[in-house]
């Protein structure tokens with residue numbers, strides 16, 4: 741198993757575990773349960789920089805039964821989570837005049853937050869797994885040149901810009917460059933076309949078609 745599929749397997753395990761825990765909490769604490777709304781089928785991109793990092797993340801809202809207070813809901817959530825090995829803390833948060841009890845739980849790098857209030861029957865759940873890099877950064881590979889001094893077509897010369905590479909010599913045919921903190925930016929030589937802008941990917945130029953300026957690159961040429 742390579743590193744990427746091992747990381748994906750680990751992330752999927754965390755995702756399944758988060759889904760199981762949230763499903764148990766939602767079923768226990770709320771009425772008219774719609775677990776399909778959990779939308780934990782695919783990992784989401786958490787950080788677009790290389791290496792790309794993913795997590796499972798979801799938000800769910802339900803209502804507590806009319807006979808159950810928010811305090812009882814918070815206490816029940818805390819004991820369910822602690823019994824399942826989560827580290828749990830509770831605090832109060834005032835949001836626009838609604839006083840929420842906020843339960844925050846951590847386990848294996850995953851987080852669950854549950855908000856409940858005596859001012860509303862709504863109980864909201866937020867869950868996310870640890871963030872996992874799924875594709876290791878690719879080493880920069882130099883492509884093979886399309887023309888070499890041995891394979892240049894008679895009557896042609898190797899392109900002075902890419903020396904026969906054919907691919908854009910600045911970005912090595914990737915179309916993008918790293919621009920600080922591993923962010924990608926469009927290659928400013930080929931403008932993401934990936935091929936050498938002088939020979940347009942041929943790696944060679946017709947000797948008779950060279951401009952005056954281009955001939956300057958070939959001092960030996962008649």
Ligand SMILES: [Zn+2]
Nearest residue numbers: 899902936939
């Ligand atoms: Zn070229």
Ligand SMILES: [Zn+2]
Nearest residue numbers: 908911927930
């Ligand atoms: Zn380029």
